[in-house]
Amino acid sequence: xxxxxxxxxxxxxxxxxxxxxxxxxxxxxxxxxxxxxxxxxxxxxxxxxxxxxxxxxxxxxxxxxxxxxxxxxxxxxxxxxxxxxxxxxxxxxxxxxxxxxxxxxxxxxxxxxxxxxxxxxxxxxxxxxxxxxxxxxxxxxxxxxxxxxxxxxxxxxxxxxxxxxxxxxxxxxxxxxxxxxxxxxxxxxxxxxxxxxxxxxxxxxxxxxxxxxxxxxxxxxxxxxxxxxxxxxxxxxxxxxxxxxxxxxxxxxxxxxxxxxxxxxxxxxxxxxxxxxxxxxxxxxxxxxxxxxxxxxxxxxxxxxxxxxxxxxxxxxxxxxxxxxxxxxxxxxxxxxxxxxxxxxxxxxxxxxxxxxxxxxxxxxxxxxxxxxxxxxxxxxxxxxxxxxxxxxxxxxxxxxxxxxxxxxxxxxxxxxxxxxxxxxxxxxxxxxxxxxxxxxxxxxxxxxxxxxxxxxxxxxxxxxxxxxxxxxxxxxxxxxxxxxxxxxxxxxxxxxxxxxxxxxxxxxxxxxxxxxx
Numbered sequence: 001x002x003x004x005x006x007x008x009x010x011x012x013x014x015x016x017x018x019x020x021x022x023x024x025x026x027x028x029x030x031x032x033x034x035x036x037x038x039x040x041x042x043x044x045x046x047x048x049x050x051x052x053x054x055x056x057x058x059x060x061x062x063x064x065x066x067x068x069x070x071x072x073x074x075x076x077x078x079x080x081x082x083x084x085x086x087x088x089x090x091x092x093x094x095x096x097x098x099x100x101x102x103x104x105x106x107x108x109x110x111x112x113x114x115x116x117x118x119x120x121x122x123x124x125x126x127x128x129x130x131x132x133x134x135x136x137x138x139x140x141x142x143x144x145x146x147x148x149x150x151x152x153x154x155x156x157x158x159x160x161x162x163x164x165x166x167x168x169x170x171x172x173x174x175x176x177x178x179x180x181x182x183x184x185x186x187x188x189x190x191x192x193x194x195x196x197x198x199x200x201x202x203x204x205x206x207x208x209x210x211x212x213x214x215x216x217x218x219x220x221x222x223x224x225x226x227x228x229x230x231x232x233x234x235x236x237x238x239x240x241x242x243x244x245x246x247x248x249x250x251x252x253x254x255x256x257x258x259x260x261x262x263x264x265x266x267x268x269x270x271x272x273x274x275x276x277x278x279x280x281x282x283x284x285x286x287x288x289x290x291x292x293x294x295x296x297x298x299x300x301x302x303x304x305x306x307x308x309x310x311x312x313x314x315x316x317x318x319x320x321x322x323x324x325x326x327x328x329x330x331x332x333x334x335x336x337x338x339x340x341x342x343x344x345x346x347x348x349x350x351x352x353x354x355x356x357x358x359x360x361x362x363x364x365x366x367x368x369x370x371x372x373x374x375x376x377x378x379x380x381x382x383x384x385x386x387x388x389x390x391x392x393x394x395x396x397x398x399x400x401x402x403x404x405x406x407x408x409x410x411x412x413x414x415x416x417x418x419x420x421x422x423x424x425x426x427x428x429x430x431x432x433x434x435x436x437x438x439x440x441x442x443x444x445x446x447x448x449x450x451x452x453x454x455x456x457x458x459x460x461x462x463x464x465x466x467x468x469x470x471x472x473x474x475x476x477x478x479x480x481x482x483x484x485x486x487x488x489x490x491x492x493x494x495x496x497x498x499x500x501x502x503x504x505x506x507x508x509x510x511x512x513x514x515x516x517x518x
Contacts, residue, residue, distance in 0.1 A: 001033050003078050003108065004071035006041055007115035013045075017419070019132065026136025033075075035167035039159030040075050042133050044119060050079070051086035055093070056120045058450060060101050064117075067110040078104070078116070121449045122459030130158050130498070132420075137162045143170035151176035153374040154184055156232050178308045180221045180253050183228040185375030187257075187300075188499065189364060191509050192382040195348050198365035199339050202380060206314065207348045208299055208333040209355045210362040210383055212272045213259035214279045214494050216296065218246055221253050229279075231496045238279060241289050242296050251324045253305050257372075258298035258331070268359040272490050273436070280493065299331040299364075302372060314380075315368040335368070352384065361385055387467050388510060390415070390483075391492060391500045393422055394462045397444050398455050400429070400437070408441040408456060413466060413486065415479075415503040422460050423479045423503045431467070431487035440491060463492040463500050471512045479503050481512050 009029045013022045026045075033041050043050055081104045088096045105113055117123075134152060138145040143165055151161045151173045164172040178184065192198035199205060215230040216239075225243045227236045236243060242260060262270040262278065274292060281288040301321040302310055309317055321330065334351040336344045352363050362385035370380030392413040400409035410429040414422030432440070440462070447458040467489050474482035 001037050001041070001075045002071045003073045003075055003112050003115070005029065005032065006044060006075060007111050010045060010115055011111075013132075019418075022132050023135045023139060026133055027139035030137055030140035030162070030166060033166070035163050037075050038137070038162040038166050040079050042130075042137075042159045042162055044075070044078075045133060046130060047119065047122060049082055049119070051082050053446075054082060054085040054120065055088070055097060056085060056101060057448075058121070060094075060098055061117050061120065064113055065102055065106040067105075067113050068107055069109075071109050071112065073104075073107045073109075073112060077107075122447075122461075123449070133162075134158055137165065141165040141170060143173060147173045149375075152185075153376070154178050156182065156184055178255070178303055178310060180219050180255055180303060181224070181226060183217050183219070183226075183232045183234075184255075184302065185232070186215060186217060186230050187373050187375070187381060188377040189381035189383045190377055190379055191505065192365065192384050193509070195352050195363065195365065195384050196345055198382040198384055199336055199345055199348060202365050202367045202370075202382060203339050204368045205336050205339070205365050206318070206333045206368060207336060207351050208331045208364045208366060209358075209360050210364050210385070211259045211261050211297060211331065212269055212359075212361045213261035213275055213297070214272075215257075215259055216242070217302075218242075218256045218258070218296070218298075219254075220246055220249070220251065223247060229494055230499070231494065235279060238281060238285055238288075239294060240285065241293055245296055245329070249324060251304060253303075254324060255302040256298045256321075256325070257300040257302060258296055260294040260296050262292050262294055276491070276494060296329060297331050298325050298329060299333075300372060301325075302374075310372045310374065312371065313369045314366055314371075317372065337368075352386075356386060388470065389489065390466050390468065390506060391463050391495060392425065392466050393460045393497045393500045394440075394444065394447075394458060394464060395422055395424060395460055396455050396457045397440070398427075399453070404429075404437065406441075407437045408444050409437060411440075411464065411488065412455075413464070413483070414460065415506050416497070416500050417503055424477050425479065425481065425503075425506065426477065426483040426486055428466070428483070428486040428488060430485075431489060436488070436491065443491075443493070461497050463495045463497060465489040465492055471506070471510045473512055479507070481507070 009025055012025050016022050030038055085097060085100050108116060134148055135145050138148040152158045155161055155176045161176060217228045219226045225246045226234060227239050227242060228234055262275050264270055278288050278292040301317055304320050309320055334348055336348055338344055355363055362383060365382045367380035392415055394411050395414045396412040397408040398410040400407045410427050412424060412427050414424045417423045443462055444456060444458050447461055448456050449459055450457040466486050468483045469485040471481045472484050473480060
């Protein structure tokens with residue numbers, strides 16, 4: 001497939017407000033692509049490079065050669081050029097990157113050059129996100145979208161599923177099954193304003209501690225234990241203490257969902273930043289383990305001894321979990337069998353209060369009759385916290401002044417939009433400790449796509465958890481609202497931008513008030 005065809009569809013769906021027409025355009029594109037090209041097409045439309053970061057910034061893209069007169073560059077040739085760039089290292093690397101980028105751009109038409117620049121700088125965000133691309137793949141292959149979605153949930157990769165179903169047809173989907181050792185996307189939760197509201201919405205449920213830790217998915221097959229993050233990264237080597245704990249469980253083959261936390265001598269949880277720092281440590285793992293030992297706490301089970309239990313109701317999955325995992329390693333919970341019972345609702349509120357007293361951040365309310373829906377933010381799981389919080393994406397940051405000179409401080413915050421972009425909701429520099437400032441400056445410089453000396457624009461990849469007092473009307477921002485008294489609680493490097501809150505979530509969860517003086 002010519003890159004020009006892909007660039008053209010990218011422009012179409014960037015300007016197309018209709019989801020149906022986006023899907024039609026993508027389905028046509030996938031029909032034209034060879035199955036082995038589908039994975040690249042999907043990755044490029046979503047703004048992802050299979051090779052990861054290539055070390056190509058604006059300094060290499062600012063001066064481009066004359067564009068080609070006619071399209072000749074293919075998608076696979078583009079991928080080969082990116083692979084060559086990814087391999088460049090050592091003395092003379094920048095000069096070699098410049099040569100390779102120049103050769104790639106010289107082979108591209110003007111429209112293709114524009115697409116390549118946006119792809120290399122992380123600016124491809126036109127609504128061709130996985131959910132829309134998935135429907136396009138299903139339509140192109142003549143397969144039910146629900147079955148394609150389930151295959152992606154179990155495999156963790158839409159590009160891999162797309163290649164199979166476009167090559168072999170709908171029958172290929174039956175080969176995608178839950179497998180110990182292959183991580184699946186975790187089930188996620190929506191937000192509820194109170195325990196009472198959550199219980200009313202979910203019905204018979206368990207009210208569980210919401211731990212302020214790092215989400216993990218643990219796979220065990222005999223003595224082999226693998227640990228993955230919520231973004232499916234393998235962090236086994238960083239958590240030797242957790243590996244040994246899991247090897248002590250009686251089962252031989254299972255998949256567990258849970259979190260790792262760290263406790264102080266009094267048994268209270270350490271701050272999330274301490275846990276994230278420990279989990280992120282790649283150098284002296286032994287010293288990090290000794291300094292901050294981690295405790296896994298599990299709340300769900302996906303498979304046990306070769307059986308897939310995803311479709312079992314929550315109460316039955318918990319019985320399977322309890323048979324395998326001892327109580328100290330399971331999340332505390334309170335069961336509400338009768339949501340109409342005033343006594344049970346009050347007991348659920350008491351459970352929240354006790355959870356907060358123990359130092360945890362809130363509760364999860366989970367339907368007892370609901371299956372585990374991997375990769376989806378289901379309405380059968382609701383989280384309740386005592387303060388308004390949002391997971392937002394950093395779009396830019398401003399260089400600080402005074403004692404913050406040389407540090408990126410004021411963060412521009414955005415929620416996910418339906419078209420795949422981001423809607424800015426405000427700025428904040430509050431809540432940032434010196435350590436957080438140093439860390440975010442280093443990280444945001446890695447993500448930078450432009451720096452005018454005052455503001456650094458970045459690829460929208462870093463998620464931050466923001467506390468705020470509400471929303472107020474504002475003509476300054478595109479959604480017509482702005483955060484009130486926003487402050488940073490923590491960085492969330494463990495959470496991909498695709499899991500940040502959407503603007504619809506924000507507006508649904510928080511009433512909008514008039515600004516002061518209006």
